[in-house]
Amino acid sequence: MPSNPSPRKEAQLLQEFYNAFATHYDSFYELIDYEAWAALIQRELDEWLPGSRCILEAGCGTGAVLQEIAGDPQQTCIGMDISRAMLDICQKKSFVKQRAALVQSDLLSLSFQEASFDAVLGIFSLLNSYSHAARGLMLQEIRHVLKPGGIFLTDFATAHRYHELRAAAERHEETSHSEPAFNLHQIFLAEPKIEPHAQTEVSLHDRFVIDRTLNTNKHTARHRLYFFEAEHLAAEFSAAAFEILKIIPLLHHSSAPAPNRLMLIGRKPCSDSTLKSSMNVSRNFVSKTA
Incomplete structure (x- = not known):
């Protein structure tokens, strides 16, 4: 894998990875409580978008959340x-014909x-599969296809989760x-040593990386997973x-110092006309949650 793959190369690697993994995906993640996860998403949709709505699940995979x-x-x-093989498995599930449509597309275009x-929904660490540069392109695309007032709901694994996994790897677990x-x-790729005077936006966002x-x-x-802090992702938004x-x-386990x-x-x-005030609200929100 290139040391710093371009956004397009990242998308290609993801496509190859999930085309190869598709037949194993559902059994590998069979213990996830998709129903509870979808219920949380549904509550947020009902709160922010009352009434009828058109929803895109980006990175729907084999359709576990989409079904709910x-x-x-x-x-x-x-x-x-992005994976045709994942969509082919989803297409065979009975709910699709009656209740959903499927499209193969690239989040960067x-x-x-x-x-x-x-x-637009981006569930199960979708954003963790893309570098800072690729996430910037993706957010532009998602904003383009959203209606004014529309929402992007996503979840992500934090830098704290990366440190949990790295500690487990040092104990020869979960590798x-x-x-x-x-x-x-x-x-686990070596974390770059960054001097305070040499910090850049990229160095701050792409510090914690796992090769899979x-x-x-x-x-x-192969593809990479990127882990980041909430304030960094909020700044990207x-x-x-x-x-x-x-x-x-x-x-967030009670003994953990931060949510993973x-x-x-x-x-x-x-x-x-509301853009400038919205960006100021976002910055203030980040400062309160950081």
Whole structure:
């Protein structure tokens, strides 16, 4: 893998990885309580978008969350993923024909018209799969397809989660997963040494990185996971002209110093005249939650 892959190369690597992993994905994540996860998402949708709404789930994968949210009669749902193999598995599930449409597309170049959706969902660490540069492009694309006043709801693993995983790896835990059909291995890249006078936006955002390598009987595929702080992601949302509505801790053990997963909800301003005030609100929100 290139030391610093371009956003387009990142998207290509993700596509290759999930095309190779698709047949193993549902069994690998079978213990996740998708129903409870979707219920939390649904509560936020009902709070911020009362009435009927059109929803895009970006990175829908094999459709576990899409299946739950598509059951609400107020919602028209479209699932989108970069991986054709993941969508092929989703397509075979009975709910799709009646309640959802599926589209293959790249988050860095979405194939939808401007202002198509009331909400875009990016669930299960979608943003962790992209570097700071790629997330900037993605947020621009998501903002473009949102209607004025529409929301982007996403969750992400924090830098605290990275440190948890790294500590486990040092104890020789959670570094790999092996089954007869595949092996998934994680390598923790060396954290760059950054002098205070040499700090840049990129160095602050892409410090905590894991290389994931998947080996199956037929394929080897790799991609990276990036971990970051809430204030850094909120700053990216603000730079992309989103108003930060809410940051919600999702997983926070009582003994942990910080949550290892957060949900962030951003809103596209209703008009350009509100953009400046929305960005100021976002900055103030970040300072209170940092």
